[in-house]
Amino acid sequence: xxxxxxxxxxxxxxxxxxxxxxxxxxxxxxxxxxxxxxxxxxxxxxxxxxxxxxxxxxxxxxxxxxxxxxxxxxxxxxxxxxxxxxxxxxxxxxxxxxxxxxxxxxxxxxxxxxxxxxxxxxxxxxxxxxxxxxxxxxxxxxxxxxxxxxxxxxxxxxxxxxxxxxxxxxxxxxxxxxxxxxxxxxxxxxxxxxxxxxxxxxxxxxxxxxxxxxxxxxxxxxxxxxxxxxxxxxxxxxxxxxxxxxxxxxxxxxxxxxxxxxxxxxxxxxxxxxxxxxxxxxxxxxxxxxxxxxxxxxxxxxxxxxxxxxxxxxxxxxxxxxxxxxxxxxxxxxxxxxxxxxxxxxxxxxxxxxxxxxxxxxxxxxxxxxxxxxxxxxxxxxxxxxxxxxxxxxxxxxxxxxxxxxxxxxxxxxxxxxxxxxxxxxxxxxxxxxxxxxxxxxxxxxxxxxxxxxxxxxxxxxxxxxxxxxxxxxxxxxxxxxxxxx
Numbered sequence: 001x002x003x004x005x006x007x008x009x010x011x012x013x014x015x016x017x018x019x020x021x022x023x024x025x026x027x028x029x030x031x032x033x034x035x036x037x038x039x040x041x042x043x044x045x046x047x048x049x050x051x052x053x054x055x056x057x058x059x060x061x062x063x064x065x066x067x068x069x070x071x072x073x074x075x076x077x078x079x080x081x082x083x084x085x086x087x088x089x090x091x092x093x094x095x096x097x098x099x100x101x102x103x104x105x106x107x108x109x110x111x112x113x114x115x116x117x118x119x120x121x122x123x124x125x126x127x128x129x130x131x132x133x134x135x136x137x138x139x140x141x142x143x144x145x146x147x148x149x150x151x152x153x154x155x156x157x158x159x160x161x162x163x164x165x166x167x168x169x170x171x172x173x174x175x176x177x178x179x180x181x182x183x184x185x186x187x188x189x190x191x192x193x194x195x196x197x198x199x200x201x202x203x204x205x206x207x208x209x210x211x212x213x214x215x216x217x218x219x220x221x222x223x224x225x226x227x228x229x230x231x232x233x234x235x236x237x238x239x240x241x242x243x244x245x246x247x248x249x250x251x252x253x254x255x256x257x258x259x260x261x262x263x264x265x266x267x268x269x270x271x272x273x274x275x276x277x278x279x280x281x282x283x284x285x286x287x288x289x290x291x292x293x294x295x296x297x298x299x300x301x302x303x304x305x306x307x308x309x310x311x312x313x314x315x316x317x318x319x320x321x322x323x324x325x326x327x328x329x330x331x332x333x334x335x336x337x338x339x340x341x342x343x344x345x346x347x348x349x350x351x352x353x354x355x356x357x358x359x360x361x362x363x364x365x366x367x368x369x370x371x372x373x374x375x376x377x378x379x380x381x382x383x384x385x386x387x388x389x390x391x392x393x394x395x396x397x398x399x400x401x402x403x404x405x406x407x408x409x410x411x412x413x414x415x416x417x418x419x420x421x422x423x424x425x426x427x428x429x430x431x432x433x434x435x436x437x438x439x440x441x442x443x444x445x446x447x448x449x450x451x452x453x454x455x456x457x458x459x460x461x462x463x464x465x466x467x468x469x470x471x472x473x474x475x476x477x478x479x480x481x482x483x484x485x486x
Contacts, residue, residue: 014211014212014213014214015211015212015213015214015215015216016173016210016242017169017209017210017219017220018173018176018177018207018208018209018210018238019166019167019168019171019207020165020166020167020171020177020181020206021164021165021205021207021208022164022165022166022184022203022204023138023162023163023164023165023203023205023206024073024162024163024165024184024193024194024202025138025160025194025195025202025203026066026069026070026161026162026194027192028063028065029065031051031052031063031161032060032063032066032135032136032137032159032160032162033051033060033061034049034050034051034052034060034159036048036051036052036159038160038161040197040202041200042156044155044156045155045156046156047156048140048155048156048159049159052098052155052158052159053098053155053158054098054100060103062289067110067135067292069191069192070110070111070133070135070163071110071299072191072302072305072306073111073163073187073193074111074114075303075306076187076191076306077111077114077115077116077130077133078114078115079112079113079114079130080112081110081111081299082108082110082111082112082292082294083295083299084108084292084293084294085105085109085110085292086105086106086108086285087103087105087135087285087286087289087292088103088104088105088106088285088286089101089103089104089283089285089286090102090103090104090106090136091281091282091283092280092281094139095153096139096140096141096142096153096154096155096158097139097140097158098140098155098158102136103136103286103289104136104137104283105134105135105136106134106283107283108291109132109134110134110135111133112133113129113130113132114129114130115129115130116128116130116180116184116187117183117311118183119179119183119314119329120176120179126171128168128170128171128180129167129168129170130168131166131167131168133163133164134166135161135162135163136162136164137159138158138159138160138161138162139157139158140154140155140156140157141155141156141157163193165184167180169208169219169222174234174235174239174242175235177207177235177238178234178235181234182231185203186310186332186333186334188203189334190307190310190334190335191306191307198229198230199229201229203229204229205229206225206227206228207224207225207228207234208222208223208225209223209225209238209242209245210222210223210245211245211246211255221256222255223245223255223256223260223269224258224260225237225238225260225261225262225269226259226260226272230264233262236264236267237262240267240268240269241260244268244269256274258271258273259273259274260272307335310332310333313332314329314332315328317332317338321345321351321352321355322351322352323351323352327352327356327359331355331358337358337363337366340358340362340366340372341354341358343377344357344358344376344379344380344383346376347376347379348380348381348384349379349384350383353387354379354380354383357379357382357383361397361400362374362379365404373403373404374400374403374404378409378410379403381409381411382396382399382403382410385399385414389421389470389472390420390421391414391420391421392421394467395414395419395421396410398417398419399413399419402417418468419468421468421470422465422469422470423470423472423473425473425477428469428470428473428474428477429477429481431464431469432461432477433481434464435457435460435461435464435478436457438460439457442456442457443457446482447482454475454478454479457478458471458474458478461478462474
């Protein structure tokens with residue numbers, strides 16, 4: 001339960017202003033400045049090299065792969081890739097920061113001035129400015145529950161490469177913030193630069209939240225909600241913080257600039273520490289790392305490897321294949337799903353039918369195991385059986401279930417299971433005659449004017465045939481029989 005005080009705030013008189021700092025762990029095999037592994041789940045302190053633990057005399061060496069991934073992101077958001085950028089030392093003391101500083105970027109980040117279009121559920125499109133995206137190393141982890149009355153330090157994450165993606169304060173609701181965060185999440189996975197695993201901390205964000213009187217241009221005092229790694233928690237944390245700030249101001253108080261944590265059990269934010277300003281970190285260029293100079297050929301090399309991006313693919317699915325906006329958007333949430341759709345269409349499936357099958361059936365299996373047990377060509381063949389009326393849509397679902405465990409062709413499975421629809425008028429006529437003989441009362445009522453009973457009689461024919469009758473062929477035969485035609 002929320003512990004925010006009453007009375008209810010007059011929310012319409014206030015405008016929330018939100019900016020997100022998203023931390024995407026770059027999917028490199030080794031760390032940003034050392035050769036230590038970035039693999040998740042190892043025993044504590046087994047993936048911490050002498051560089052990571054700041055042994056005297058060690059020097060950092062930038063990870064080329066991490067630089068590639070940062071450049072790819074910058075190109076994907078139409079940002080400015082800095083030909084000259086600088087690594088800086090961000091100085092602060094914390095037990096899980098062995099050097100006493102974090103290597104980051106401050107005045108000269110590798111990416112600046114990008115933009116990302118965000119599609120909202122209500123149809124609105126947001127054009128979100130990305131002020132900067134900079135490289136930095138992660139800190140270690142403090143384990144407060146590993147030992148009684150003591151805190152343990154695990155330095156496995158220390159030095160892990162992060163790309164911090166900083167939006168401008170242009171979001172005005174928790175829903176907008178989450179939609180933007182989801183869009184970034186889709187993009188970094190699409191580019192192959194981050195696995196997006198929020199449970200393992202590979203994708204998380206800090207939310208900067210303030211409120212100001214509606215119509216005012218000056219920003220209010222902001223608070224920062226630190227390290228939230230769930231879309232649902234980000235939404236709840238921002239909503240709570242907006243309400244807390246409005247209540248505080250309307251009751252005569254003032255917002256203090258501070259860092260806050262979100263407590264999911266109590267669904268509230270709580271103060272962690274007074275918020276530091278940039279000068280408190282005493283940023284200065286790291287003397288152990290020369291300026292990062294990127295040749296244009298390096299940038300062009302990464303540009304050449306970019307795939308078709310989600311926004312462009314979504315627009316193409318809608319225009320070239322005539323897909324509804326929801327279908328196009330859902331199919332482009334993950335690149336493997338988009339690729340599977342296109343391969344299914346290339347195999348001969350009608351695009352709308354392929355999209356329906358993927359969204360209604362295939363994604364259930366994919367979401368459970370992360371694979372596509374039924375290949376695009378086999379799915380296309382199954383869709384073709386439905387299109388030609390060989391099997392019903394319901395029977396095709398049964399065939400699909402068999403496709404998960406056998407290599408047989410869809411048509412062979414349908415024949416083996418007796419699911420092929422009967423369209424022969426002679427056989428349909430036999431089933432119709434049996435149904436009419438069994439339901440004289442309904443037949444009399446239909447002839448008396450109750451036209452809706454045709455649906456009941458068609459259903460009885462389908463039941464009599466055990467689903468084998470072609471529904472499209474049943475009604476004409478049934479109407480002829482009812483009219484006394486042979």
